[in-house]
Amino acid sequence: MNERRKSENVLLNTALQDFYGAAEEMGLSENQIAILSNSERRLEVSVPVEMDDGSLRVFKGYRVQHSTALGPSKGGIRYAADLNVDECEALAMLMTWKCSLAGIPYGGGKGGIACNPFSMSKREKERMSRTFAARISPNIGRWSDVPAPDMNTGGQEMVWIMDTISKMRGQIEPAQLTGKPISYWGARGRNEASGLGAATCGLELMKALGKDPAKMRVAIQGFGNVGSFTAKHLSSAGATVVAISDSLATYYSPKGIDVNMAFERLCGRSRKEREGVTLDGCEKLGPSDVLFVDCDFLFPCAVQGVLNRDTAPKVKAKYIVEGANGPITPEGDAILNDAGVLIVPDFLANSGGVISSYFEWAQNLQGFFWTEEEHNERLLRLIRENFKRVWDQSQAKKATMRRAAYVAAIQRVADAVELRGNFL
Ligand code: GLU
Numbered sequence: 001m002n003e004r005r006k007s008e009n010v011l012l013n014t015a016l017q018d019f020y021g022a023a024e025e026m027g028l029s030e031n032q033i034a035i036l037s038n039s040e041r042r043l044e045v046s047v048p049v050e051m052d053d054g055s056l057r058v059f060k061g062y063r064v065q066h067s068t069a070l071g072p073s074k075g076g077i078r079y080a081a082d083l084n085v086d087e088c089e090a091l092a093m094l095m096t097w098k099c100s101l102a103g104i105p106y107g108g109g110k111g112g113i114a115c116n117p118f119s120m121s122k123r124e125k126e127r128m129s130r131t132f133a134a135r136i137s138p139n140i141g142r143w144s145d146v147p148a149p150d151m152n153t154g155g156q157e158m159v160w161i162m163d164t165i166s167k168m169r170g171q172i173e174p175a176q177l178t179g180k181p182i183s184y185w186g187a188r189g190r191n192e193a194s195g196l197g198a199a200t201c202g203l204e205l206m207k208a209l210g211k212d213p214a215k216m217r218v219a220i221q222g223f224g225n226v227g228s229f230t231a232k233h234l235s236s237a238g239a240t241v242v243a244i245s246d247s248l249a250t251y252y253s254p255k256g257i258d259v260n261m262a263f264e265r266l267c268g269r270s271r272k273e274r275e276g277v278t279l280d281g282c283e284k285l286g287p288s289d290v291l292f293v294d295c296d297f298l299f300p301c302a303v304q305g306v307l308n309r310d311t312a313p314k315v316k317a318k319y320i321v322e323g324a325n326g327p328i329t330p331e332g333d334a335i336l337n338d339a340g341v342l343i344v345p346d347f348l349a350n351s352g353g354v355i356s357s358y359f360e361w362a363q364n365l366q367g368f369f370w371t372e373e374e375h376n377e378r379l380l381r382l383i384r385e386n387f388k389r390v391w392d393q394s395q396a397k398k399a400t401m402r403r404a405a406y407v408a409a410i411q412r413v414a415d416a417v418e419l420r421g422n423f424l
Contacts, residue, residue: 002034009086011304011326015093018330022406032414035422036096039089040073041065045135047113049128052121061132063111065145066092069416072143073109074099074354076150076179077157079117079125088112091150094325095354097409098347102386104358107413109145111136117152118271129157133164140165142175142365148357151303154225155181155191175364178357187360189375190353195229195301196376197352197383198323201344202230202297203237204387205319211296212238217254219243219295219317221288222302223266226323226350230299235259245290245302248274251282252293291315300327301350307332315341322346337400345402347409348390355382 004020007013016037023033047059062085065073075095088110096108113132117125139145149158158180166172174185182188189196206213216239220227223246235241240256246266251257257279265277278284291298291306292314300306301323307315312332320336321344322328328336328343336343356379363369394404 002030005037007086009084009090010329012086012090014326014330015090018402018406019093019410022403022410025403026407026410028410028414031422032417035417036067036410036413039064039066039092040068041139042085042089043111043136043139044085045132047128047132047135049124049131051124059113059115059128059132061111061113061135062088063109063136063139063145063147064088064092065107065109065139067096067107067413068144069413069420070096070100070107071105072107072141073145074104074106074148074357075108075110076112076148077153077161078110078112078150079115079152079157080112081114081116083112083114091325094347096413097406098351098354100412101347101390101405101409102351102355102358102382103412104355106146106354106358109147110150111147112150112153125157126160129160130164133161134168137165137168140176142173142361146175146357146361147177148354149179149225151224155179155184155186159184175361178360178364179353180360185364187356187363187375188370188372189379190356190360191225192229192232193356193375193379194226194323194350194353195231196233196379197355198226198230198299198301198321198349199233199237200352200380200383201349201387202234202239202299202319202321204384204391205321205342205344206297208391214238216240216297217242217295218297218299219290219293220299220301220323221245221290221306221327222300222324223262224301226353227299227301228263228267230301230323231257231259231262234299239297242295243290243293245287246274247271247287247302249277249287250285250290250293251279252285252289253279253282254294255281257282297321299323303327305329307336309335312336313339315339317341320344321349323350325350333402343400343402344387345405348386348401348405351386352379352383355379
């Protein structure tokens with residue numbers, strides 16, 4: 001047996017142990033386990049940036065390509081103060097399984113810059129994004145590695161990166177990167193896709209359990225791109241959103257929150273502006289209290305590791321849909337499973353974003369754009385099919401949805417590795 005990798009980084013260690021557990025149960029060969037537990041490329045770059053006051057700071061940037069067995073590596077670029085290469089590797093592995101499970105022709109990648117974007121001006125962020133783009137550009141391209149937005153990045157950052165690499169290559173290359181604004185080669189529907197996908201997974205679970213959405217109370221942690229649109233789509237399906245949160249507070253109302261009001265008062269506002277915000281009829285609690293309110297469904301849509309050994313025992317929800325990547329640690333997962341909580345895993349629940357990215361890439365390659373209706377119809381069809389596949393397997397094998405999803409996802413990648421051999 002080959003040596004099993006371990007990591008000090010909690011997220012990477014979780015990704016590795018989840019993979020080994022599923023791979024061993026499936027009877028994957030030792031060669032396949034060895035190939036898939038290592039990343040094809042871990043790139044670290046320095047990113048010198050001239051700050052507005054004339055000083056120079058050097059940030060660290062990363063891009064990890066875990067696998068290209070099924071196609072170009074695919075995954076976001078995040079800006080976060082404590083980002084490191086191990087975290088990028090963990091998230092890149094997760095993208096490999098996410099794309100495989102979704103049935104789209106990609107491997108997995110992830111990257112970003114260790115920085116605090118909230119303390120930087122727009123000009124500083126532009127200079128940083130462009131220098132980062134130039135440094136990682138040899139590995140980026142429509143048939144090699146296709147980045148997208150992730151935590152604290154969005155359409156604007158994607159345009160800076162695409163524009164820089166396109167200029168370096170002397171031609172526009174829109175399909176090298178997804179999540180672009182609609183006004184510049186983006187796809188209709190992409191912005192709401194992660195939230196629409198997470199909400200749809202929640203609604204499909206309600207359907208599978210024979211529960212009426214109108215009788216379900218949901219709590220959503222995080223009101224960024226994923227959480228806000230998850231709330232919007234659950235609320236329009238009739239569910240009662242009893243709690244939402246951002247990094248400053250939880251807004252709680254057992255009678256239900258007016259999600260449109262929350263959009264108006266919270267979205268696109270600075271931290272300072274959000275400090276004084278109130279929502280009519282809502283009690284304002286501490287930011288992590290959202291995890292423990294009385295509700296049926298909990299959607300953690302913020303950061304990794306929030307449900308752990310300390311917090312998991314306090315959860316009242318019976319169902320959890322992971323909108324964020326890695327919101328539950330292995331200890332948290334064991335506690336919740338023992339308590340009979342049913343969990344829809346991240347790489348199924350938040351796959352709406354990357355499925356939509358695939359649609360954007362396909363449209364860019366063809367230079368032909370779809371309507372939002374065409375986009376949403378195709379997205380919902382895929383998410384519902386994928387949910388059903390995982391649900392049916394978990395029922396048939398009496399396994400958790402996470403394990404059933406891992407087995408399906410790993411098998412597709414392992415088959416590609418087998419076909420292509422070791423020269424990958
Ligand atoms: N950052 C998103 C994710 O973690 C989207 C990735 C993509 O579209 O490539 O799934």
